[in-house]
Amino acid sequence: MGAEIVGADLLAAAAALAAGRLVILPTETVYGLAADAADPRAVAAIFEAKGRPRFNPLIAHVDGVDAARRIAVFDDRAETLAAAFWPGPLTLVLPVREGGSVCDLARAGLDTVAVRVPGHPIARALLAAFGGPVVAPSANRSGRPSPTTHADAIAETGASAAAALDGGPCTVGLESTVVALLPGEPARLLRPGSVTRAQIEALIGPLAQAQGDAKRSPGRMALHYAPDAPVRLNVTAPEPGEAYLAFGPGAAGEAVFNLSATGDLAEAAANLFSYLRAADRLKPSAIAVAPIPSEGLGEAINDRLARAAGHIG
Ligand code: TXA
Ligand code: MG
Numbered sequence: 001m002g003a004e005i006v007g008a009d010l011l012a013a014a015a016a017l018a019a020g021r022l023v024i025l026p027t028e029t030v031y032g033l034a035a036d037a038a039d040p041r042a043v044a045a046i047f048e049a050k051g052r053p054r055f056n057p058l059i060a061h062v063d064g065v066d067a068a069r070r071i072a073v074f075d076d077r078a079e080t081l082a083a084a085f086w087p088g089p090l091t092l093v094l095p096v097r098e099g100g101s102v103c104d105l106a107r108a109g110l111d112t113v114a115v116r117v118p119g120h121p122i123a124r125a126l127l128a129a130f131g132g133p134v135v136a137p138s139a140n141r142s143g144r145p146s147p148t149t150h151a152d153a154i155a156e157t158g159a160s161a162a163a164a165l166d167g168g169p170c171t172v173g174l175e176s177t178v179v180a181l182l183p184g185e186p187a188r189l190l191r192p193g194s195v196t197r198a199q200i201e202a203l204i205g206p207l208a209q210a211q212g213d214a215k216r217s218p219g220r221m222a223l224h225y226a227p228d229a230p231v232r233l234n235v236t237a238p239e240p241g242e243a244y245l246a247f248g249p250g251a252a253g254e255a256v257f258n259l260s261a262t263g264d265l266a267e268a269a270a271n272l273f274s275y276l277r278a279a280d281r282l283k284p285s286a287i288a289v290a291p292i293p294s295e296g297l298g299e300a301i302n303d304r305l306a307r308a309a310g311h312i313g
Pocket of ligand 2: 137138146175
């Protein structure tokens with residue numbers, strides 16, 4: 001019975017996409033706001049719903065590497081990373097394939113396209129039912145923390161969606177790692193994520209940094225992922241009136257949210273955005289955040305925190 005209900009929801013969501021409507025979609029990283037990548041009017045509705053600047057391109061989600069090759073041009077590096085990490089939280093920015101179906105607006109007019117094969121079973125089932133590339137930015141309003149629960153996604157952009165699939169809390173909790181692989185250029189890390197720099201470099205060699213390069217990484221502005229309260233980083237002793245995002249054993253108290261009492265970075269990543277939201281709901285004078293180690297997944301967590309605090313341009 002439960003499976004049939006999910007099946008009916010999926011078919012309704014696929015039909016909504018085909019009709020040019022928007023759908024809230026769970027993925028393993030964060031919830032997305034999905035549309036048919038080939039339909040410029042549906043894609044325009046995404047930019048509208050998010051309040052997103054149109055120069056910031058979207059990620060096309062497909063249900064496998066064959067579908068990815070139909071919209072993007074793969075080199076050896078891309079083949080290697082796709083084989084290692086798809087389905088999963090890795091996005092590749094590649095030259096767009098001529099005749100591919102991702103519309104110009106979705107790519108912000110660029111001659112590149114961002115593509116990923118998500119791992120979440122509901123995302124995969126929707127992609128299979130729909131049968132074409134689906135663009136899905138994080139389902140937050142532009143500049144706000146990405147939603148990692150069904151309820152948070154609905155609170156952000158649910159009013160613009162014809163359907164909202166529930167996949168439970170996101171297991172990764174941070175948006176996908178984004179790597180650009182363009183002809184004649186070194187591989188570039190555009191956005192750190194849970195597929196770490198070290199995991200990628202072990203397969204394709206050193207990654208160049210893309211920081212501050214607005215043209216290559218159009219969506220990476222300062223004050224991204226920001227709650228309403230100001231955010232203070234590397235705080236070991238919060239002030240009265242502040243909410244506190246702790247990390248590691250020992251911290252407790254009324255306005256304390258421990259990202260991981262055991263100091264586990266994967267757990268901290270999964271909790272980060274929902275705890276930022278929960279802390280923000282207390283309307284504190286500021287959200288103070290404990291120091292987070294920067295190795296491995298810590299690079300992505302610290303990237304999002306620095307943007308929440310407005311520290312990265
Ligand atoms: O985990 C994720 O990637 C989630 C889930 C829903 O799949 N989606 C997501 O989408 O985070 P969004 O739109 O919030 O972030 C996409 C990022 C932006 O920083 C955007 O600028 C970058 O990817 N991007 C997209 N296309 C690009 C391109 N052609 N060149 C460079 N950067 C691109
Ligand atoms: Mg986003």
